[in-house]
Amino acid sequence: MYKKILFFSRSRYFPRKLQRNHIVREAADKHYDVIIDVGGGRSKYKKILKCNSYISTDIEDRIGDGAVVIADANVTLPFNDATANLVICTEVLEHLHSPLNAVEEMARILKPGGKIVLTVPFLWPEHEAPVDFYRYTQWGVTHLLTTAGFEDITLTNTNGFWTSWVCLLVSKMRSPLLAPLVFLLNLFILLLYRFESKTLMPLGVHVTAFKPKN
Secondary structure, eight states, rough: OOHHHHHTTTTHHHHHHHHHHHHHHHHHHEEEEEEEETTTTTTTTTSEEEEEEEEEEEEEEOSSSOOOOOOTTTTOSSSOOOEEEEEEEEEEEGGSSSHHHHHHHHHEEEEEEOOOOEEEEESSSOSSSSSSSOOOOOOHHHHHHHHTTTTTEEEEEEOOHHHHHHHHTTTTTTTTGHHHHHHHHHHHHHHHHHHHHOOSSSSSSEEEEEEEOO
């Protein structure tokens, strides 16, 4: 219970919750042979997905256990064609200076009929400078995916204006002394989220698409 309260008191609780919900909704109901998490580093979704092999890539080994495949998605992903049944890429494309090349690489390593599950930010502060290059609209993501050859693209704005506004405020409250206030504001965000419509001012865009079978 304490861990749940602690997690609920984090300044980025709500956007992380939305991202996790998207992964669960789009990928947790099926068993996959190979999942490749591009930019996944710590493999935070490994425990909630069913597969024979879960591979994370990153530009560095952030944990230091040697389990991550070091790769720069701007250039290439070190896998054979048609390796994965599912590719996950959450909150990564904004950090890539060549996102189209990266999406084309994701298409290449997917098996025909394979699925890609993406999340990208729209309203979010600059972070991980100096490698923070883009923010994405639905149309920007659609352009990347269609150019890379994906089809059956589904895009969803994550939330509405008011939850975005409060989340941006909460995102700056990183001090442990503010944890009780963050806890209350996160409760307020969840309440707002239940009643507001998903407008054109979301925190981000959640996406699924498929590689053609032929």
